[in-house]
Amino acid sequence: MNPQLQTGATKVEEAPPLRLSIPATIALLPARTIFLLAAQALFALIFRFRHDAQPWRSSAAWWTVYGNLADLGCLAMLIAVTRRQGLRLRDLVPLSTLGPFKTVLRGLGYFLLVMPVFLGGFVLSSYAVYGDIRPHVDAALLGSRRLPVWAVIYSVTLWWPFWSATEEITYQTFFLERLRRPFGGPAGAMALVGFWWAAQHSALPFLADIRYVLWRLLGFLPGVMALMTIYLRTRQIGPLIVAHSLMDFVASASTLYWG
DSSP: OOOEEEETTEEEEOOOOOOOOHHHHHHTTTHHHHHHHHHHHHHHHHHHHTTOSSHHHHHHTTHHHHHHHHHHHHHHHHHHHHHHTTOOGGGGSOEEOOOHHHHHHHHHHHHHHHHHHHHHHHHHHHHHHHSSSSOOSOHHHHTSEEEOHHHHHHIIIIIHHHHHHHHHIIIIIIIIHHHTTTTTSHHHHHHHHHHHHHHHGGGTTOOSOHHHHHHHHHHHHHHHHHHHHHHHHHOOOHHHHHHHHHHHHHHHHTTEEEO
16 A cells, blocks of 8 residues: 555545656656647648638637547556556546545635636736737637537537646646656756646647747746646645636636637
8 A cells, every 4th residue: 555645634645656767757748739739730631621721720729629639649648658567547646535525625716726827827928928918819719719519519518627637637646746756856847847738738729929839838837837836735636627627617618609
């Protein structure tokens, strides 16, 4: 049985160690970003076959649909890594004695705590990159996306819970958990994992515009650092998945309309 950690009144069980070299673990950090680029390229290819004049731009608006393809890629990667070590994917997630009610209640609290950090990060990022609180980005890609009814329904019902859970498990309980000890503390691991966690959002969707990429990277960085700080202090991933899911639901529901 793995040793138990006591955090306040809650016991959590540490995830078992993975016998994966540090260089190999670091090399996997960009994988989620690569999966996102591949998923968008697949949708762009579909639009090209449909004789769309701007297939890459048209595919970008579908990020709440093709994003789950990256989730499938991440889960396949994690399953492959854990299977080689004789573990299950479930073994990557620290167990907790928190019940469903406390998990949701804490998640709501974390949502109220972290959402303003993300919003503030984008205010600062917009000023830093564009010199204006309003980023100079086509609203059709991020803020006012027009999708078919079925894609809207999919985005507001299935995309966000799958995306949020996979993202938290990938960056928190896999990468951060296994890099914090070799780095001799959390700071180095948080900097490395946080960079790639924020950078993946520059590929959701991706536009070949360095200012856009920088704006997304800087905008998400404070929020992901806050999420990692909470995880390292509480060692509870469940409430963070709840909080993350609420943020992603808002992001998907508030940017969509059908037509």
